[in-house]
Amino acid sequence: MVKRILITGGMGFIGKNLIKNLTNKNNNYQIIIIDNLSNSKISDIKNFSNFYIMKYPKRVIKKKKGIYFYKGDIENKKLLSIVLKNVDTLVHLAANTGVEISILNPTKDLKKNILATVQLLELSRKYKIKKFIFSSSNAVIGNYGKKIDENSPTKPVNQYGVSKLSAEFYINAYNKLYNIKTVILRFSNVYGPGSSNKNNIIPLFIKKLLKNDICFVHGDGLQTRDFVYIDDLCSAIIKCIKNNKISGKTFQIGSGKQTTILNLSKIIAKRISKINNFPAIIKHAKSRKGDVRVNYSNINRAKEILSWQPNTSLHTGINKTINYFTNEKKI
Ligand SMILES: NC(=O)c1ccc[n+]([C@@H]2O[C@H](COP(=O)([O-])OP(=O)(O)OC[C@H]3O[C@@H](n4cnc5c(N)ncnc54)[C@H](O)[C@@H]3O)[C@@H](O)[C@H]2O)c1
Structure with a gap:
């Protein structure tokens, strides 16, 4: 079916x-x-087979295979009421996604990341959605200083982390109150092909170095992050879509490994120097206030319960990402 x-x-x-x-x-x-x-364009996806652009308020009636796109905001209750009918699983990815923009405009962050999520939960209850999968972030933890697991204390240090954590609390409450099957996935730093709209460190460095621009590593560069390759992350989401038993669970989804920003920048610079036939230049800049020093995930729970594990090494993933930026930008 x-x-x-x-x-x-x-x-x-x-x-x-x-x-x-x-x-x-x-x-x-x-x-x-x-x-x-x-923060996206239709162009990347419109060549997928069976892709249809829907004119709201037209409904998808039959359960026919295909990809149906509605341009609209998750705050649009009328639109949601139309598309949520007969949905089995909701994967909630839309959000204000950056820390910087959450700091610049905290009320917008609150509206898009908290209020809109609560509205989605309310409608999911009303339309009896079977499963609600939420994209959370390691930002809910803040400056812990150690490997993060699902029981690590949550002390977000910016508005983005606060909004994701608040959404997590609502989701857990809806799971308890209404028995909606919920899954919270706390992503680490996701990278890979398809990231031309993003400006976090990997796409930013690749875009700049390919243009022979200088890149800056903040502080000594020994701060660590956990970089998870996009296909590995997607396989975790798909495991959750397929698993009918899990409910009310939170999972850390990352590579499980920490990489210093300095080491990461050297890997990218080495590869791009070869492509450009010109040395890629990385310099140090002042450290950033509030920059988290250690950030990486313990992924044992996801391994055990979802039978999931990441398979892509950082070198392979970076090569594939650089190929995406140097070739046709096709995912
Ligand atoms: N990329 C990462 O490293 C990362 C890490 C942790 C968590 N996450 C979370 O994963 C989710 C997806 O992230 P992404 O990297 O694909 O971000 P993205 O910005 O590439 O994608 C978000 C999409 O949501 C759309 N959108 C934003 N606000 C919307 C709204 N109000 N209504 C309708 N559409 C809206 C944007 O146009 C965009 O297409 C986000 O919730 C993000 O917070 C991402």
Whole structure:
């Protein structure tokens, strides 16, 4: 039987890769996307087979395979009420995704990341959605200084982390109160092909170094992050879509390994120097206030319960990402 999946923010970096991974194995999915295109374009995805642009308020009626895109905001209750009918699984990716923008405009962050999520939960309850999968972040933890697991204390140090943590609390409450099957996935730093709309460290360094611009590592560069390759992350989301037993669970999804920013920048610089036939230049800049020193995930729970594990080494993933930026930018 065709399974109907609604992906909010499905045109973004993670969303379009998830759709690619969901549809390339001849699975029986009808995928509905709601995205306001505030940080994405249709161009990357419109060549996928069976892709339809829907004119709201037209409804997807039959459970037919295909990808159905509605341009709209997750705050649009009328639109959500139309598309949520008969949805089996909701993957909630749409959000204000950056720390900087959350600091610049905290009330917008609150509206998009907390209020809109609560509205989605309310409608999910009303329309009896079977499963609600939420994209959270290691930002809910803050400056812990050690490897993070699902029981690490949550002390976010910026508005983005606060909004993701608040959403997590609401989701857990809806799971307890209404028995909606919920899954919270705390992503570490996701990277890979399809990230041209992103400006976090890997796409930013690749874009700049390919243009022979100088890149700056803040402080000594020994601060660590956990970089998870996009296809590995998507396979974790798909495990959650397919698993009908898990409910009310939170999982850390990362590579499980820490990499210093200095080491990461050297890997990227070495590869791009070869491509450009010109030395890529990385310099040090002042350290940033509030920069988290150690950030990486313990992924044992996801390994045990979801039978999931990441397979892509950082070198392989970086090469694939650079190829994406140097070739046709096709995911
Ligand atoms: N990329 C990462 O490293 C990372 C890490 C941790 C958590 N996350 C979370 O994963 C999710 C997806 O991230 P991404 O990297 O794909 O981001 P992205 O910005 O590439 O994608 C987000 C998509 O949501 C859309 N969108 C934003 N606000 C919307 C709204 N109000 N209504 C409808 N559409 C809206 C944007 O147009 C975009 O297409 C986000 O919730 C993000 O917070 C990402």
